[in-house]
Amino acid sequence: MKVTISVKAAHLKNVAGNFKGTSDPFAVITILPLDPSSLPQVLGKTEVIKNSLNPDWTKSFTINYTLGKPTNVLIKIYDEVHKGDNKSMGSCVFELGTVLGSKGSIQSKAIPNSRGIIYCKIEEEKDYGNLKLKLAGAKLKNLDGLFNKSDPFYEIKKRDYGKGANWNVVYRSSYIKNDLNPNWDTMNLSLNSICDGNLDQLIKLTVYDHEGSGKHELMGEIETSVNGLVAAKSHGNGFALKKNGDTTGTILVSVADIINTQDAVEEEIPVAAMSNVKLGPSAPQISDAITKSGPTFVDYIKGGCEINLSVAIDFTGSNGDPRDPSTLHYIHRDGTFNDYEKAIQKVGKILEKYDSDKKYPVFGFGAKYDGVVRHCFQCGPSEEVNGVDGIINAYRQTFASGLIMSGPTVFTEVIQTAAARAASAQEAAKAQGKQTYSVLLILTDGAVSDVQETARCIDQIDENPLSIVIVGIGNADFSSMQFLDDNSGDIDIAQFVKFNDCKYSESALTEATLDEIPNQLVKYFLRHGINPNPPVVVEEEEIAVAPAEEEIAVNIDFGADGIPVYGGSSSC
Incomplete structure (x- = not known):
């Protein structure tokens, strides 16, 4: 079966050094071999999150997993350094079967020497298709004073690591400088990652003003669903962006198509043609464009079987x-x-x-x-x-x-x-x-x-x-x-x-x-006509943090292009 590995961390130790601000962490994911004569396999690295000691990375990694085959994954965190070597912030090893069998298929471990906590989550990779999405903002409220304009970007979140206020980021856009009418790039987003293939599942779209310090300012947010986005595009509706109950701008949906093949479903609506868009906190629902595959072993395990x-x-x-x-x-x-x-x-x-x-x-x-x-x-x-x-x-x-x-x-x-x-x-x-x-x-x-x-x-x-x-x-x-x-x-x-x-x-x-x-x-x-139970939902504070273990000596080299490769053994 194919599974995806996603990672987040909390309470990391700042290694940026005196007077250099806060670390810019990213994680490198490596499969450790069972055979000592074999080499580790570097799956890749996450995006860098600037000035954060509690990074929630959006990039996930897909591998083939077999029940019965122990699969150990090394998650090693670095502080990105532009001039010089990236600094290690600590690492933990997770066995995928243990993660999968944990409540909510989430496991957390303490980084040795009190350097924070790493969370590892496993989900089964399912092909529900993609959402082709292009968003724009209109008349966003400026947070940068009289002489500057905000630099907006947005995040898509779903209830993943917990419920209530515990929303997990599954996509983060680039930011657009000095623009209160941003027109973000078109993206193809996996429906498995953003809504578990459920087009009516609640998602949150949050807009921030990007700050170089990493302390991004909230500009507003909406709650909707994939069906809500598709219907908004179809009916020419927009979403009123809200912050503390006040409207702080409008989110326009110029593309929102469910794609089961390589071909797009509909043409893009130019943002300029949406000047008279109708506002609404929610949009009419349409029927699912995806037929789910049957339940799987992981579905039953995630339901607590x-x-x-x-x-x-x-x-x-x-x-x-x-x-x-x-x-x-x-x-x-x-x-x-x-x-x-x-x-x-x-x-x-x-x-x-x-x-x-x-x-x-x-x-x-x-x-x-x-x-x-x-x-x-x-x-x-x-x-x-x-x-x-x-x-x-x-x-x-x-x-x-x-x-x-x-x-x-x-x-x-x-x-x-x-x-x-x-x-x-x-x-x-x-x-x-x-x-x-x-x-x-x-x-x-x-x-x-x-x-x-x-x-x-x-x-x-x-x-x-x-x-x-x-x-x-x-x-x-x-x-x-x-x-x-x-x-x-x-x-x-x-x-x-x-x-x-x-x-x-x-x-x-x-x-x-x-x-x-x-x-x-x-x-x-x-x-026997028994479907999986709904996935077990676990609050982040309910996830028991496993004690720190001795770190694995795997050295990662970074080429001029920043791509990580196995560079031999060294101390972590």
């Missing part, structure tokens, strides 16, 4: 004596993970980002207790454990529970148990106006004893909000297990991955095991 994880572990005798260092269940005394633990840790660390309470049931199968083979039993002392470390502890504690590793390898009971839990969790969530989806991770060292029966079992429970991921541990012949992936019914909810094919890659296992889950989640909810 949580992903619950259950783990089922194979304790059959074919794993070997766990006291033997050559066997699969051997617990290493030096803290090294065996392959079962590696699989738990890698998959669990991805999915826990989408579960607020991080409580997981851990099951075992294939062992005898009191002479009876049990195909689904609790691992550890409690029904649910805390976090991924809790899963690993429950797994280790099972070897001291008096079990005898036995057989055969049967999945059906743990599948049925997980399906029942998944259905119950979703019903409980639904009663509270929430949503939840579950993933069962089965770890096994061999092929299931009855593949056909297991396939029938999966077919019987495939209407539940559940995905099943089976990871084969060790060197057994797992060829028959692919049958479960390929032939488990009309609805595909099961996936098999061989651990040894992925064990030497940092992200190959999680990519292979989790890549189908977003699609499976969306298909489940759509089959």
Whole structure:
């Protein structure tokens, strides 16, 4: 999926130096490689915001993101220096899955040494088309005294980081010097960025008088929508610019066209032809010119849908004596993970980002207790454990529970148990106006004893909000297990991955095991007529600021054209 990264900062430390005013910050966005032998990828830099220690940049960056592939983004802030090297103002690293799973898909971190806070927001990139927009002002109220005229520019804002007064800037025009009748340039603006594809969503248009100090003066503002802009152009209406209840000028709309292709829809209306424009605080609405695509995984996550994880572990005798260092269940005394633990840790660390309470049931199968083979039993002392470390502890504690590793390898009971839990969790969530989806991770060292029966079992429970991921541990012949992936019914909810094919890659296992889950989640909810909940709205003050971490030593070079490139390692 394609996602966009947007950035803002607050309470930055001024590094401009004595008697040089306030810093002019911009941010450079860099993707850090998982492989130490690979180089970072510089996505680019934001615009510079003059004289500000609380910059809200409008430029965003689009990348491909895969659930299961850890993606670390370095956001490094600089003070622009025209003569000399740009000065570092600090940096933070964000993992995109963690940002996406955070409330409102926003995360903030403290810059080391009390140098401020960086906010990172993730949104899914959707092609709703563009708004071709050209605005002009007429008879704006001058704020620069008798002998000068204001230098107006405008910003478009939407409620993004919060609600109420927390408007986030999504576009900022250039300013026009000494002009109370400004005619700004025509722009093509992404409907995804300015209104999330909702043409009736409220947006704010604010006009400022540009000041070199960065303390721009408010000239007035209006609230409307994309439909309101289009209708204003269509009906020849203008907007009365307001400040403290007083009219401070007029905003004219000479172009406002919804563009689904490269071609413009209508001709531009010359500003001179709009001298008798009608004023109105709002304009008649027109029908949406865009048909939204269907809901996506990100839509459900942004609406608060949580992903619950259950783990089922194979304790059959074919794993070997766990006291033997050559066997699969051997617990290493030096803290090294065996392959079962590696699989738990890698998959669990991805999915826990989408579960607020991080409580997981851990099951075992294939062992005898009191002479009876049990195909689904609790691992550890409690029904649910805390976090991924809790899963690993429950797994280790099972070897001291008096079990005898036995057989055969049967999945059906743990599948049925997980399906029942998944259905119950979703019903409980639904009663509270929430949503939840579950993933069962089965770890096994061999092929299931009855593949056909297991396939029938999966077919019987495939209407539940559940995905099943089976990871084969060790060197057994797992060829028959692919049958479960390929032939488990009309609805595909099961996936098999061989651990040894992925064990030497940092992200190959999680990519292979989790890549189908977003699609499976969306298909489940759509089959049952369940749309995503509205995006969770979070006030800026509600965003917990993660503590400062050690900064990553990545040096960025700036060419004569100001374009940032990776310049090797250095101290930050």
